[in-house]
Amino acid sequence: MSLVTGDQAPDFDLPGAGGEVVTLARLQGRKVVLYFYPKDDTSGCTLEAQGFNALGEAFAEADAVVIGVSPDSVKSHDKFCAKYGLTFPLASDEGKAMLEAYGVWVQKSMYGKTYMGVERTTVLIDRAGKIARVWPKVKVPGHADEVLEAARTLA
Template sequence: MSKFSVGDIAPNFSIKVSEDTTINLESLKGKYVVLYFYPKDNTPGCTIEARDFNSLKKDFSALGAEIIGVSKDPLASHEKFRKNHDLQFHLGTDTNGDLCEKFSVWVEKSMFGKKYMGIERATFLIDPEGKFAYIWPSVSALGHAKDVLKKLKEIK
């Protein structure tokens, strides 16, 4: 899936996280960034993953890491998702799919024999210099946040 390898420089990105806030990788230099892609707000797997990252937010913050979840859902959907689950990290909207394409997570999927395009659940850990510290392609939502935290602790 990923066209990137650990040690590669992560592509700069700019993503809208609220009506008046846009985050870009350049502004996060000096921090670890957990950039995770998920298919859709308020669906079972995506909710599990988001709540797990949220429950570990203080641990990630203590290690100097910023969490950003990304899907193609619009900002209004993200805001509802954040409020429903009291999420304390940013959710970026990629409605046009540019960031999904840039990170190679917009892929052909299959369900019940029907093929369609969608976001493959994946996570990229970016180090303070803007390089990939670790990449998780095709992840399972359950327990993933703990795996990311464990790897971050190993790396630090």
């Protein structure tokens, strides 16, 4: 299933780093940036997290909440947050139900082998809980800035 602009964002209730529970319903009325990434503490995922983290104040000024989501465990997220000083929530979807609901748990291939994994994707959700924009197959450099600009212009 692939989400498109205007769709209602699937709700979720996931464990997060630091024992926090991350749920979309509690963020109703705010803009939400969900960025889906494959794995904690890998080069691309670290750069992406650092990009969003560096713009934390600007996202807050735009009334947007940033949430990172991967299938890694809460323990892994805790270590990742501590190592890089991440100040936004990371949600753990070890069961992959939320990743599947957002259409980012996909078949991938590398070196001739196929496997299931997270397609690096970002979703901007408006204050009413609808999908405002989707960035599929994200390239990390400059991405957080692009998402911030979209969040700023979203009513």
